[in-house]
Amino acid sequence: MAKSAHSTKMAELNTPNPQAPEGRGSIPPERRTVTPTPDDVKAQADSDDDSVADAARKAAAEQTRAAKDAAAARASDQAARLRDAGESFDPGSFAHAASERLADNLSDAARSIRDTDLTHVADDLASFARRQPLLFFGGAALLGFAAGRMLKASERADTDTTGLSPHDRGVS
Missing domain, CATH: 1.20.5 (Single alpha-helices involved in coiled-coils or other helix-helix interfaces)
Incomplete structure (x- = not known):
């Protein structure tokens, strides 16, 4: 993760300055701090929000893809089972033709599920x-x-x- 502007300013200010006198009344480098400006705070918050939102988007997309793939696989599996069941009927029978037609439609649905972008x-x-x-x-x-x-x-x-x-x- 990249350093924020605030942490960079803190690092610069906390670096000892060899030219600064260490006499009475001076603040040692490790004690100097800078109060972040509202713009610094907002930039850091926006950066954190963006990274959380990006992570959530990626996780949701991965879960959606996995669910889509599982649904397509299930539909393909059912189409194959339906086709196998249709083979037990006489080749010219209505049951055989109906099972083949249903299996074809289910295969088409599986292909459509696989090829469709769910955001659309x-x-x-x-x-x-x-x-x-x-x-x-x-x-x-x-x-x-x-x-x-x-x-x-x-x-x-x-x-x-x-x-x-x-x-x-x-x-x-």
């Missing part, structure tokens, strides 16, 4: 939300309700034979 997706989503706020918030509410129903359904499916839910059994 976020910008497009924000732009859409500004142009169509009612549709955007309606869709968000619909997704929220769907997620709630799925969670409730998974909790019901997790109920054991005693009729107790995992929450009632003390299981997290």
